[in-house]
Amino acid sequence: MSLGKQLIDWRRELHRHPELSGQEVETTARLRQWLSAADINILPYDLQTGIVAEIGKGSKHIALRADIDALPIEERSGVAFSSQNPGVMHACGHDVHTSVILGAALQLKAREADLQGRVRILFQPAEENFGGAKSLVRAGALHDISAIFGMHNEPGLPVGAFATRGGPFYAxxxxxxxxxxxxxxxxxxxxxxxxxxxxxxxxxxxxxxxxxxxxxxxxxxxxxxxxxxxxxxxxxxxxxxxxxxxxxxxxxxxxxxxxxxxxxxxxxxxxxxxxxxxxxxxxGPTALVNDERWADFATSIARETGYETQHADLHMGGEDFAVYLQHIPGAFVSIGSASPFGLHHPAFNPDEALIEPAAHYFSQLAEKALHHI
The missing domain is CATH 3.30.70.360 (Alpha-Beta Plaits)
Structure with a gap:
């Protein structure tokens, strides 16, 4: 099976079985199964839900983060793989984010011997209630990490578009x-x-x-x-x-x-x-403030991997990735998902064509960031 098809299959399985913040038990079990099958090392953090993995060796550490929780929304997207959990839906695209970072992890694992350090993969619970990032920080998931990167799909941008900004981004x-x-x-x-x-x-x-x-x-x-x-x-x-x-x-x-x-x-x-x-x-979360250097670096890698890059506008939404950036530098980015309906809408339907290119982008970003810390 091709990587792209595998990632879409995983995304659809997650989409059919969404779980609310702090209740992501089955989601965590699926992630553990998929990571273990790829022989990716799972770190023994004390977490009720969510999971942290690591790839590579050495003293340099960077992190990639995906969020895994869903929203209390009854789905009306009409897709064949709609939610099977009444009143719960991945209406923010965290299933997409998770599949993207899973894909990056698989690609990094395939090049593990060549990595100039370690890449820690954070599959974070409870972003929607703004508690998940704090739980990972308390558990020690940022220990030894020099920089962290994450994404949100942006339904107002076409597939193939990328945007971020240094300084304040989310509110x-x-x-x-x-x-x-x-x-x-x-x-x-x-x-x-x-x-x-x-x-x-x-x-x-x-x-x-x-x-x-x-x-x-x-x-x-x-x-x-x-x-x-x-x-x-x-x-x-x-x-x-x-x-x-x-x-x-x-x-x-x-x-x-x-x-x-x-x-x-x-x-x-x-x-x-x-x-x-x-x-x-x-x-709720404080303002998300990107590190200027890492935002520029993330944009340069996006350009190298084929994205049409642009300077992001200020975003009035909240994002608990801000918690990580209070502890270590990094960058949060937007990747176009071209949904006709916006985030948190019951008919939200991001274009799955974004998944494989975004996975490749994050694997390249992680690998090259290790050379710059």
């Missing part, structure tokens, strides 16, 4: 929850209460002014309310309403300024409406 991710507490009342006698729905509605509108009027327009900011919940019947003003949403930035200073302004707006509305607004912030 800080914060989740917020507002608990708006007024005073309930009969809908016919609103003057006897303090209407939490009216307050919440005005608060949503006011928050939109933060990015447009309080932050330098040259800085990247997304502040979005994504959920509103309140009330349980038609003729009662509810006592409380809950709002939930996300803040995305690329600079810590901007992040803190937005949080401070949001707090001021909430306090002002609470006073004006004789109500209470409690805000809880939940931190």
């Amino acid at each position: 800080n991710v914060d989740r917020f929850v507002f608990r708006v507490t007024g005073k309930g009342a009969h809908a016919a006698r609103p003057h006897e209460g303090s209407d939490a729905i009216v307050l919440a509605s005005q608060l949503v509108t006011a928050l939109q002014s933060v990015a447009s009027r309080n932050i330098n327009t040259l800085d990247s900011v997304v502040l979005s309310v994504t959920r509103i919940e309140g009330g349980n019947t038609w003729n009662v003003l509810p006592e409380s309403v809950e709002l939930e949403g996300t803040l995305r930035t690329h600079r810590t200073e901007v992040q803190q300024n937005v949080k401070a302004r949001v707090g001021e707006i909430a306090a002002g509305f609470a006073s004006a409406f004789n109500a209470q607004i409690d805000i809880t912030w939940y931190a």
